[in-house]
Amino acid sequence: MKHVFFWLCTALVICASPTSFSNIAPDVQLAKVYEQRKPVSDYLVSEKYDGVRAVWDGKLLKTRTGHIIHAPKWFTAVLPNRWLDGELWAGYNNFAFVSSLVRRKVPDHENWQQVHYLIFDAPDPLLTFEQRFEKYQGIVNGLHSIHVKPIPQHHFTNKAQLDEFYTQVLLRGGEGVMLHEKAATHQGGRTAQVLKYKPKFDAEAVVIAHLPGRGKYQGMMGAIRVKTMEGVIFNIGTGFTDEQRVSPPAIGSTITFQYQGFTKYGKPRFASFLRVRDAL
Structure with a gap:
């Protein structure tokens, strides 16, 4: 029984605190497709950025599959000792540019100057997404960083308002929007609590x-x-x-x-x- 108790305690510590083990895939949320099954008012809505998914575990920047991203030290020096989830983004239609930077083991300092880390979550199993939005917004704004920014979340009361925002995103070159269920707590893997709304x-x-x-x-x-x-x-x-x-x-x-x-x-x-x- 002592051994069982030890492993249960270890699992709880790992789930409750950031991990910096190399090549361990973070338990990130993955979106399903928006099918208008719930009222729009149940969600917070943000632009979907076509960047490279990046998770900061408190010490290391990783891809969603757990591989370390060798970003310059100046890029990560401002990040807090807690889990953040976001996108590495360098403007519209620049996915390939960011992807090539992420694959390098020796960072290209000059080109990393063009990259922003856009935060859309601060995962916490005890908080709803609406609470986590307030939390990550406060954390990131408190960094006073040029390259780390919180992704704004919007409240809409009906589908017409959602579609108007969606159209604005497409007109400026975006690829779609994300809908996070306000009352949902963090759940790893593919989940209906996070939806993507895209033309394709x-x-x-x-x-x-x-x-x-x-x-x-x-x-x-x-x-x-x-x-x-x-x-x-x-x-x-x-x-x-x-x-x-x-x-x-x-x-x-x-x-x-x-x-x-x-x-x-x-x-x-x-x-x-x-x-x-x-x-x-």
Whole structure:
């Protein structure tokens, strides 16, 4: 019984405090798709930034899969000794630029000057998201940092107000909005408490086969067969350059694809290849 009690206490300490173990994946929240099942007033709404997800565990900056991000020391020196969740962002349509910086083991100090760490949560299992918003906003504003900023959250009372904000985001080059359930406590993994509202959605899948091309793609890859984490298998035949068709994503690699809702059989509708996911 003493051994059981020791391990239970250890687990509680790890869950309640920031962890800085290398390559341990943080228990981050992952969004589902907004389907208007609850009133808009139940949520806080923010812009969705197309950056690289980054978790500060109190000592180290990590990707959501647990890999250390070798940011310059001056970039992380201002961050507090607590868990923060956010996006590394360098402006609209600059995902590839940030992704290349994150993959480097030796930081490029000059290019990191263009990066902002946009905070959207300060995870705490005892607080609702509405309370966590007030908390992370206070923490980040208290840093008085040029490159670390809190993401604003908005209250809307109806779908028309949400759509107006959504349209404004798209017009300035954004990719969509996020809805966090106000009363929800932090829950790791894919959750309906966090929703994304986008004209096109993206998801990930593993490549399980290459299908031969026909016509102008004769002798090249025509489509890839993929399998999602939920076990759904389907083909993706669009979104590729000719170069990618000659040298397609490797079998076993994880790719990101875009889609527009689901078919009646539960498969992504109009799926299109976006990119190979970096092994971060």
